[in-house]
Amino acid sequence: MKPEQIEAIEHFSKKGKDYGELWDRILESAFFIHGHLCGGMPLGFRAGLAALKKMGVERELNMSKLVFVETGTGHAAGCFADGVQLVTGCTYGKGLIERTEYGKWALNLVEQSTRRAVRVAVRTEVMQASYNTPFINMRRKGVAPTDVPLDITKGLVDGLLARPDEELFVVSDIFEYPLPAAAPSSFNLAVCAGCGEAVAENKLRLKDGKPMCIPCAGYEE
Ligand SMILES: [Zn+2]
Numbered sequence: 001m002k003p004e005q006i007e008a009i010e011h012f013s014k015k016g017k018d019y020g021e022l023w024d025r026i027l028e029s030a031f032f033i034h035g036h037l038c039g040g041m042p043l044g045f046r047a048g049l050a051a052l053k054k055m056g057v058e059r060e061l062n063m064s065k066l067v068f069v070e071t072g073t074g075h076a077a078g079c080f081a082d083g084v085q086l087v088t089g090c091t092y093g094k095g096l097i098e099r100t101e102y103g104k105w106a107l108n109l110v111e112q113s114t115r116r117a118v119r120v121a122v123r124t125e126v127m128q129a130s131y132n133t134p135f136i137n138m139r140r141k142g143v144a145p146t147d148v149p150l151d152i153t154k155g156l157v158d159g160l161l162a163r164p165d166e167e168l169f170v171v172s173d174i175f176e177y178p179l180p181a182a183a184p185s186s187f188n189l190a191v192c193a194g195c196g197e198a199v200a201e202n203k204l205r206l207k208d209g210k211p212m213c214i215p216c217a218g219y220e221e
C-alpha cells in the first residue's frame, strides 16, 4: 500500500470519532481490510451504521443478527457490501451476510430471535451522482481503484463521510422479516473416508456407505 494512501485512510478514519466510541478504529480497520479507497465501501459503512442506529442495536459481535445486502456481482460500487459487512459485524465468515444479487444499493438488517428488521437504501439521486463522478469515469476506462489520483478519491470519500443520513439514505420503518428457521450449527468434527481431511459433521455425505466430504462424494444434496 502506498504511504499516501495510508495517510488518507488515517485522515478519513478520524471522521469515525463523530459516530461514537471506537468507530474511528472500526472505520480505519474497514479501509485497511477493504484494501483501496473508493466510494462504495464508505457508503456501505454509513448505510450499515444507519441500520444499527434505527434498530437501536450494537454492532454484531456474535451471531444474533443477519444482513441481506442487495448488491450483485459484476457491477460498479459492489464494494458497498464490504462496508455493510464490516460496520455491522455480520461477516461472511460468521455466515451472517448474504448477497441477494439484485444489483441495488440497499441492505436489510435482521435480528434473528425476533425477526425485527430494517431496510436502508441509498437514495436514487445519490447513486446517480456516484455513477457520474470522476472516480467512476476513470474506473470505466479500466483504471484500478488504487491508481485513481488521490485528490479525486479524497473529495469523494470526505463527502460521503460528512453528509447526514437523511441526504444519503431512505430508512424504512421496523418490519418483520420473513426469515426461515435456521439449521443449528455443528460442533462435531469428522474425517473424510476419501481424502482424510477434516470436515464439519453436518457436511458429510455417504458414498458407497462411507462418510465423505462433498468433493469426494461427488454430490451436494
Ligand atoms: Zn472499493
Ligand SMILES: [Zn+2]
Pocket: 192, 193, 194, 195, 196, 197, 212, 213, 214, 215, 216, 217
Ligand atoms: Zn474428502
